[in-house]
Amino acid sequence: MALKDTLKQKIEAHRPRTTRLTKEFGKVIIDQVTIDQCIGGARDIRSLVTDISYLDPQEGIRFRGKTIPETFEALPKAAGSAYPTVESFWYFLLTGDVPTQAQVDEVVAEWKTRQNVPSYVFDAIRALPRDSHPMVMLSVGIMAMQKDSKFAAFYNSGKFNKMVAWESVYEDASDIVARIPIVAAFIYNLKYKGDKQIAIDPKLDMGANFAHMIGQSDQYKDVARMYFILHSDHESGNVSAHTTHLVHSALSDPYYAYSAGLNGLAGPLHGLANQEVLGWIMEFQKKLNGAEPTKENVTKALWDTLNAGQVVPGYGHAVLRKTDPRYTAQREFCLNTPGLKDDPLFKLVAMIFETAPGVLTEHGKTKNPWPNVDAQSGVIQWYYGVKEWDFYTVLFGVGRALGCMANITWDRGLGYAIERPKSVTTDMLEKWAAEGGRKF
Numbered sequence: 001m002a003l004k005d006t007l008k009q010k011i012e013a014h015r016p017r018t019t020r021l022t023k024e025f026g027k028v029i030i031d032q033v034t035i036d037q038c039i040g041g042a043r044d045i046r047s048l049v050t051d052i053s054y055l056d057p058q059e060g061i062r063f064r065g066k067t068i069p070e071t072f073e074a075l076p077k078a079a080g081s082a083y084p085t086v087e088s089f090w091y092f093l094l095t096g097d098v099p100t101q102a103q104v105d106e107v108v109a110e111w112k113t114r115q116n117v118p119s120y121v122f123d124a125i126r127a128l129p130r131d132s133h134p135m136v137m138l139s140v141g142i143m144a145m146q147k148d149s150k151f152a153a154f155y156n157s158g159k160f161n162k163m164v165a166w167e168s169v170y171e172d173a174s175d176i177v178a179r180i181p182i183v184a185a186f187i188y189n190l191k192y193k194g195d196k197q198i199a200i201d202p203k204l205d206m207g208a209n210f211a212h213m214i215g216q217s218d219q220y221k222d223v224a225r226m227y228f229i230l231h232s233d234h235e236s237g238n239v240s241a242h243t244t245h246l247v248h249s250a251l252s253d254p255y256y257a258y259s260a261g262l263n264g265l266a267g268p269l270h271g272l273a274n275q276e277v278l279g280w281i282m283e284f285q286k287k288l289n290g291a292e293p294t295k296e297n298v299t300k301a302l303w304d305t306l307n308a309g310q311v312v313p314g315y316g317h318a319v320l321r322k323t324d325p326r327y328t329a330q331r332e333f334c335l336n337t338p339g340l341k342d343d344p345l346f347k348l349v350a351m352i353f354e355t356a357p358g359v360l361t362e363h364g365k366t367k368n369p370w371p372n373v374d375a376q377s378g379v380i381q382w383y384y385g386v387k388e389w390d391f392y393t394v395l396f397g398v399g400r401a402l403g404c405m406a407n408i409t410w411d412r413g414l415g416y417a418i419e420r421p422k423s424v425t426t427d428m429l430e431k432w433a434a435e436g437g438r439k440f
């Protein structure tokens, strides 16, 4: 059965569960909120629902109930590769089902029909100053495509109907995930390769085609597939996923929603951390002035950063309390790739991994001294020649589109409400503090 039909069945089967929870159990208490959480970024408050992924603080992410190794193991692989195609992962994220090869082939073919990025999108990006950050270019590229939003057209048609609205979100979401690697490759070639563009190869799956379009080797095809899958989704509370969900909750279409999500991803405490990690490493190497990195000089560099009041990029996490399995998956890729495991940059990152958790624990501030996804990702890109590290967050953004778009398709399918938490004043907090808590 085609992906959209399978999804229709799944959404319709799921709806009564959501309706029953709100109608019969709507007043059941599942959490409480402290002053710390109110001032401190709503940390840990259970107030979002998704079945697409779940982040356990100790174990890390599960996509549709599967760990990263289980996901890679279960999904059909790209021809001649140890990694699944991004298209098979998209099917899995949306439906929770492991697709057959025939179902994957259908998605690959469907994405081909959606990849035609209008020329005005490229014109809009080209009109920006060439030294604009590539995340600005990506966000503008997504916004420029909004004109053709099928969801917006459906809303404006006068025939808007909540029960089927998800279908036009699915159409926009599929267009976005199929087109975003094309836009990203365009930005890469525009900014760093003198605007020498490479045409789509219609024979290739999404990851392989992205590798081809940025002029990469065959080996990079798996890097792209792995990278996009690993960065796809991290439940709903992170800045990019939450922003996308929030903006779409006002029935802003997927283009408005994901452009906003990308703007959040561009923050240094979130997706931009992968760029920051490489910047930190390069700065450190400069200071070494040709000397070998050792545990001693890495420790000193980490303390210099902390003593300057800065964060160590790539370390810490708002939810995780152990090494991010997305870090581990990339580290294993490095260890299993001849050449990469002996690469000096990989060795340095491995040394930071040995050193930073101890230093951060001694520093005593962060609740999680372990590395996150961003501590390892730049090394792989660097090794394969993608050395323009301000581009790394764009790669994250291509992957993150999968999770954000799958989530808002389900948001509409289940008719989730416009998001509108309540704010309070400092006077109110002080009053409740004096009274030992708010009286209900």
Ligand code: AMX
Residues within 6 Å of the ligand: 238, 268, 269, 270, 271, 272, 273, 306, 310, 311, 312, 313, 314, 315, 316, 317, 318, 319, 365, 366, 367, 368, 372, 373, 374
């Ligand atoms: N280096 C130095 N200090 C750190 C730190 C780090 N890597 N991580 C946390 N801290 C500090 C915080 O700044 C905070 O200090 P404060 O009390 O002076 O404000 C204190 O430790 C407590 O923070 P926390 O509860 O452990 O973390 P958080 O939930 O507030 O923030 C995160 C989480 C990721 C923003 C933070 O760990 C951080 O800034 N890490 C570095 C940037 C990074 O790698 N971001 C990428 C995260 C993954 C992603 O989204 N891509």
